[in-house]
Amino acid sequence: xxxxxxxxxxxxxxxxxxxxxxxxxxxxxxxxxxxxxxxxxxxxxxxxxxxxxxxxxxxxxxxxxxxxxxxxxxxxxxxxxxxxxxxxxxxxxxxxxxxxxxxxxxxxxxxxxxxxxxxxxxxxxxxxxxxxxxxxxxxxxxxxxxxxxxxxxxxxxxxxxxxxxxxxxxxxxxxxxxxxxxxxxxxxxxxxxxxxxxxxxxxxxxxxx
Numbered sequence: 257x258x259x260x261x262x263x264x265x266x267x268x269x270x271x272x273x274x275x276x277x278x279x280x281x282x283x284x285x286x287x288x289x290x291x292x293x294x295x296x297x298x299x300x301x302x303x304x305x306x307x308x309x310x311x312x313x314x315x316x317x318x319x320x321x322x323x324x325x326x327x328x329x330x331x332x333x334x335x336x337x338x339x340x341x342x343x344x345x346x347x348x349x350x351x352x353x354x355x356x357x358x359x360x361x362x363x364x365x366x367x368x369x370x371x372x373x374x375x376x377x378x379x380x381x382x383x384x385x386x387x388x389x390x391x392x393x394x395x396x397x398x399x400x401x402x403x404x405x406x407x408x409x410x411x412x413x414x415x416x417x418x419x420x421x422x423x424x425x426x427x428x429x430x431x432x433x434x435x436x437x438x439x440x441x442x443x444x445x446x447x448x449x450x451x452x453x454x455x456x457x458x459x460x461x462x463x464x465x
Contacts, residue, residue: 265429268307268425270429274334274364275334275366276300278336278364279297281296283320283332284330285370286323287324287326288323289322289323297312298312304421305422307366307423307424309419310422313386313416314418316413327369332366334366336362338359339359339360339459341443344446346442347438360432360447363427367425371419373417383415447459448460
């Protein structure tokens, strides 16, 4: 992705935190069927490999997995909070009116080869761990084992798993770093006052060092 130098994020801990917080990633690939993208929940194992490894699954009817099985590099996009930045947030605008709107955002791109998984035990592990992750905090969390075994067996035959060992990571934290400290404060305050949840979330990120 295009990522100007002031907005580049290289801290691995921060990149992993963004990935772990993202509930729905976007898997992008290019192959015989052209450019394809699928939105899917994933598991990020930060302890496996230099940059981590990502697991997930696709519907078997989603033919993207066939392109992935041919090899080559795929991309997983982990979007974060984003917000419109109005020029009215800049205190400097009063004396320097040559300003235009922009957009602040967080994003991580993870690249790597994809292993396509068909065997039932590994698929069961992926779907079980995904369910356990998203059922956390519920008073009575649902587990895969709660469903009849023959039903789960049938569902597993309808999916394929993916394993993407991350070969490289790109992180973007576009948080008005190209503006003065006064303007950054103005943007942070303006977004914090917004009724929009994502605006407030981005304002909170701007408080980080």
